Amino acid sequence: MAGALVAVGTLAAGALSGGGLLAAVSSLAISVGVSWAASALAPEPDRPSFSQSGRALSFRSEAAPRPLRLGMERVSGPITFARVGNVSETPLFGGDEGRVLHIIIPLAGHPVDAIPRVWFGETELQIEPGGQVAGAFQGNMVVKRYTGAHDQQADPDLLAAFPDLDENFRGRCVPYLYCALRRNQEVFPQGLLNFSAEVKGAVMLDPREPSHAIGSPSTWSWSDNAELAIIHYMRGFPFLNANGEMIRPYGLALPDDRFGDWSEVAAEANICDEPVPLAAGGTEKRYTLNGSVSSESAPRNELPRLMSAMAGRLVHQPRRWVVRAGAARPVSFEWSRADLRGEGLVVQPSRSLGQLATEIQGRYVDGVTYREGTYPIVRAPEFETKIYGPVRRVIDFPYTNSGPRCQRLAKIALLQTQKQKSVRARLSYAQLLTTNGDWGTWDDPLHGFSAQLMNVANVTLGTYASDEVADGVALGLEFEMEESGTDVYAWNAVEEEGLVHVGQVGSLPDPLNVPAPVSLVAEVIEFGDTATVELKAGGSASDLDYEYRFSRKLQGALTFSETATQRSAVRIERGVPPGEHVFRVQAVSRLGRTSPPRDRSLTVGAPALVDQVAGLELVGQGRSELFGGPDAAFNWRRGAVDAPGLNEAGADLFSGDEHFAGYDLRIFAGRYTGREANPIVFRTERLTSEGYTYFLDFNRQDARRARLASPAREITIEVVQRGRWGQETIFSEPAYLTVSNPAPEPVTQLAVRRGHRSAWVKFRTKPDGDLAGVIVRSDVSADFDPALGEGRLDYEGDLTNEVQLDVSVGETRFARVAPFDAFGKNGLNWSSALEVSSQALTMSDFDAAVQAGLAAAEAVGDEYFLRVNAEGQIIGFALIGGETNAATFLVNNFQIAKPGDEPIPVFEVDAVTGVVRLNALFAASITTDDFKAAYADVDELVGGLIRSSDGLMVINFDQKYFEIA
Numbered sequence: 001m002a003g004a005l006v007a008v009g010t011l012a013a014g015a016l017s018g019g020g021l022l023a024a025v026s027s028l029a030i031s032v033g034v035s036w037a038a039s040a041l042a043p044e045p046d047r048p049s050f051s052q053s054g055r056a057l058s059f060r061s062e063a064a065p066r067p068l069r070l071g072m073e074r075v076s077g078p079i080t081f082a083r084v085g086n087v088s089e090t091p092l093f094g095g096d097e098g099r100v101l102h103i104i105i106p107l108a109g110h111p112v113d114a115i116p117r118v119w120f121g122e123t124e125l126q127i128e129p130g131g132q133v134a135g136a137f138q139g140n141m142v143v144k145r146y147t148g149a150h151d152q153q154a155d156p157d158l159l160a161a162f163p164d165l166d167e168n169f170r171g172r173c174v175p176y177l178y179c180a181l182r183r184n185q186e187v188f189p190q191g192l193l194n195f196s197a198e199v200k201g202a203v204m205l206d207p208r209e210p211s212h213a214i215g216s217p218s219t220w221s222w223s224d225n226a227e228l229a230i231i232h233y234m235r236g237f238p239f240l241n242a243n244g245e246m247i248r249p250y251g252l253a254l255p256d257d258r259f260g261d262w263s264e265v266a267a268e269a270n271i272c273d274e275p276v277p278l279a280a281g282g283t284e285k286r287y288t289l290n291g292s293v294s295s296e297s298a299p300r301n302e303l304p305r306l307m308s309a310m311a312g313r314l315v316h317q318p319r320r321w322v323v324r325a326g327a328a329r330p331v332s333f334e335w336s337r338a339d340l341r342g343e344g345l346v347v348q349p350s351r352s353l354g355q356l357a358t359e360i361q362g363r364y365v366d367g368v369t370y371r372e373g374t375y376p377i378v379r380a381p382e383f384e385t386k387i388y389g390p391v392r393r394v395i396d397f398p399y400t401n402s403g404p405r406c407q408r409l410a411k412i413a414l415l416q417t418q419k420q421k422s423v424r425a426r427l428s429y430a431q432l433l434t435t436n437g438d439w440g441t442w443d444d445p446l447h448g449f450s451a452q453l454m455n456v457a458n459v460t461l462g463t464y465a466s467d468e469v470a471d472g473v474a475l476g477l478e479f480e481m482e483e484s485g486t487d488v489y490a491w492n493a494v495e496e497e498g499l500v501h502v503g504q505v506g507s508l509p510d511p512l513n514v515p516a517p518v519s520l521v522a523e524v525i526e527f528g529d530t531a532t533v534e535l536k537a538g539g540s541a542s543d544l545d546y547e548y549r550f551s552r553k554l555q556g557a558l559t560f561s562e563t564a565t566q567r568s569a570v571r572i573e574r575g576v577p578p579g580e581h582v583f584r585v586q587a588v589s590r591l592g593r594t595s596p597p598r599d600r601s602l603t604v605g606a607p608a609l610v611d612q613v614a615g616l617e618l619v620g621q622g623r624s625e626l627f628g629g630p631d632a633a634f635n636w637r638r639g640a641v642d643a644p645g646l647n648e649a650g651a652d653l654f655s656g657d658e659h660f661a662g663y664d665l666r667i668f669a670g671r672y673t674g675r676e677a678n679p680i681v682f683r684t685e686r687l688t689s690e691g692y693t694y695f696l697d698f699n700r701q702d703a704r705r706a707r708l709a710s711p712a713r714e715i716t717i718e719v720v721q722r723g724r725w726g727q728e729t730i731f732s733e734p735a736y737l738t739v740s741n742p743a744p745e746p747v748t749q750l751a752v753r754r755g756h757r758s759a760w761v762k763f764r765t766k767p768d769g770d771l772a773g774v775i776v777r778s779d780v781s782a783d784f785d786p787a788l789g790e791g792r793l794d795y796e797g798d799l800t801n802e803v804q805l806d807v808s809v810g811e812t813r814f815a816r817v818a819p820f821d822a823f824g825k826n827g828l829n830w831s832s833a834l835e836v837s838s839q840a841l842t843m844s845d846f847d848a849a850v851q852a853g854l855a856a857a858e859a860v861g862d863e864y865f866l867r868v869n870a871e872g873q874i875i876g877f878a879l880i881g882g883e884t885n886a887a888t889f890l891v892n893n894f895q896i897a898k899p900g901d902e903p904i905p906v907f908e909v910d911a912v913t914g915v916v917r918l919n920a921l922f923a924a925s926i927t928t929d930d931f932k933a934a935y936a937d938v939d940e941l942v943g944g945l946i947r948s949s950d951g952l953m954v955i956n957f958d959q960k961y962f963e964i965a
Contacts, residue, residue: 066109367401
């Protein structure tokens with residue numbers, strides 16, 4: 001079972017391992033125990049137990065939770081080992097007859113400093129060196145004490161009595177009692193009584209001691225200082241395990257660097273050690289801590305209990321923890337309403353009656369007799385007149401072993417609960433160095449605070465709305481402060497008599513006399529058919545006030561409206577009609593008493609929304625309604641900021657730049673004037689600047705969401721001004737501007753260039769800021785409509801001046817061209833139909849071209865020679881005629897041309913291989929037989945003119961190209 005005390009031998013088998021509960025820190029409140037004195041009077045179902053079974057009674061168990069011992073106390077533990085042996089096997093007693101009971105009682109889950117005293121029942125034992133008990137138990141009882149050292153050895157007498165045990169039965173890191181009792185009816189007439197022991201608990205680090213090393217428990221010493229004890233628990237009860245390594249198996253197991261430079265620990269330990277005079281003479285330490293903590297209890301539950309011994313506060317600062325003892329602190333801040341940032345000031349003038357008391361008493365365990373009792377009652381008679389008689393509350397102090405010390409703690413709780421006021425205020429981050437537990441003053445005449453001494457209970461980092469920064473959001477801190485006073489921690493030895501005279505009773509007033517709130521502010525914060533009014537009540541001089549009752553009536557009405565009471569001093573009244581109104585607030589005490597009213601008159605006006613932005617236009621455009629690029633950029637000027645609304649003095653509340661908040665902007669698809677039904681809203685924006693760009697990507701996204709095929713060419717922008725009166729509200733009529741981006745204008749200079757089995761449509765596009773390309777469609781009919789998708793799509797792309805069309809020989813088509821832009825292909829401007837046809841070539845045309853070319857070759861005569869290389873390329877040069885080589889000669893002289901048409905070469909040269917071959921344009925229309933017939937009568941001519949040293953160059957009629965014979 002985790003966290004349990006088990007048999008000594010079992011523990012010896014393996015050393016304790018350091019576990020740590022560092023993760024538990026995240027579950028702690030940021031300031032555990034900050035309000036301990038006030039919360040001590042509240043119901044606490046999980047209070048520390050005072051039952052003796054948990055302190056000084058032993059019980060039979062092989063496994064029980066490991067107790068953690070702090071300070072000094074009388075305790076017992078579970079009987080984890082109990083066996084009977086013979087006297088002859090036990091050298092502890094004389095003789096050789098009789099039976100002996102051997103028992104082991106672990107006392108803690110960690111090493112302790114010492115075990116000074118042991119009791120059997122209520123008889124304190126006189127234990128001699130070696131463990132023999134003198135007196136009435138002489139010769140019949142042996143008690144040995146082991147403090148749980150990390151190198152602790154097994155008891156030799158126990159091993160001798162039970163040979164089955166070995167040297168590993170040693171209980172390292174576990175303090176325990178080994179008790180052996182000879183059976184004797186006369187000596188033990190009542191049988192086995194309870195064993196208990198006085199235990200000086202854990203040794204702990206004291207940063208004030210120069211000899212103490214932070215990482216070496218062997219240099220530490222015992223202490224009952226409350227500060228050091230709590231820090232020791234938070235460190236995880238560090239001690240050396242069986243291997244001599246320091247471990248932290250319990251508590252929070254916080255690393256040592258989480259306590260800063262330890263100077264504040266030393267300072268708080270000094271506060272705990274301060275001597276306090278006693279009525280009987282002498283002094284005692286201000287705060288000590290003596291008691292046990294269960295290893296199975298969550299640290300979040302144990303820490304507030306431990307801090308009850310010192311009226312403590314647990315403070316979390318960046319990357320470190322501070323435990324502060326209950327004591328008056330110097331003033332470290334002086335704040336007032338001028339330090340407020342944003343809104344959020346909340347004043348709590350009083351506590352719940354259930355937290356108040358006039359007298360306190362409770363239980364504790366005396367540190368001398370180790371008996372439970374009640375400490376002397378602490379009374380404050382002056383409080384009784386304020387809450388109608390005495391009210392006794394119970395506060396137990398399980399870790400405090402002195403009656404006067406308990407009285408001092410009870411007085412702190414009693415007086416702190418009478419400090420009624422608390423404040424939650426949002427301040428600038430400049431106060432970041434102020435932390436939980438710091439003391440200072442708060443000045444707020446509106447709520448009755450005049451340099452009031454306060455302590456910081458909690459700090460939260462957050463943001464608040466601010467006009468002082470660019471984005472309107474600033475970093476700030478929210479502080480929770482509680483009323484305090486040096487009298488809470490003062491003490492006079494005479495007060496041990498139980499009577500505490502507090503003079504004037506703090507801030508508790510007469511509950512039967514509830515003054516009215518000091519002020520009432522009424523402000524219109526929103527307009528419409530009716531208005532929304534914010535009411536803010538100033539605090540009352542009565543600290544018993546905890547609710548406010550708001551009501552209103554029209555001027556001249558006989559009665560006020562009935563409104564339920566509320567805790568907040570701020571009320572939002574909605575649906576207030578135009579007219580003269582009287583608003584009222586009354587303070588209601590916790591006893592149900594009502595204060596006189598505080599009234600405020602206010603004229604509520606219904607605004608006429610007439611102001612508009614001015615000069616709404618497109619940026620950089622010649623015409624205000626057309627934009628030529630893909631994006632539409634707008635700008636405007638701010639209109640007047642003046643919405644009707646008067647304060648109680650009849651002055652205009654809402655004019656001026658300080659009430660301007662920004663603009664609401666909407667983009668509509670198409671034309672919109674504010675009256676059309678069911679418009680398509682593309683986009684909504686909230687702006688503070690006088691400009692906006694509606695990007696084409698926005699248009700595409702918005703069109704898809706609206707399930708439109710393409711971006712909208714025509715859009716309408718709507719701009720409305722917003723004002724600020726506690727919250728932002730639209731107060732102007734909207735301004736509209738409809739703009740469009742037309743499709744590109746039609747192409748010009750439309751013409752055709754014909755070729756064999758193809759033609760080229762030529763045109764020019766006009767300049768356009770977002771031109772994307774052209775579309776060409778054609779059909780055999782001149783009256784086809786490309787806007788309806790009719791005709792053949794010949795081209796769609798970014799070519800802007802010429803497009804090739806496939807046209808069969810003898811075929812006539814009609815082509816139409818349209819440019820398109822980034823807004824898509826709807827509503828395009830199509831050109832008129834252009835007639836397109838290709839060149840019609842016949843065999844006679846081809847034959848004539850070949851004859852003409854051969855004639856040109858014959859005219860060159862023997863002065864022109866051709867040479868064919870191994871790859872079949874013609875590489876000869878002309879001696880006359882200006883041609884550079886035979887390939888060029890063939891291409892230039894063997895051509896078909898008709899009047900008005902582009903000439904077409906009969907031959908072409910492969911750009912990669914250099915092979916001269918028949919033009920591919922003729923390959924499909926002239927057959928091999930035609931080709932052979934055309935050359936049937938020129939073999940002799942070719943053979944005579946085209947020769948090379950490598951052989952004849954002939955025409956391959958089947959493959960239609962020249963090659964080496």
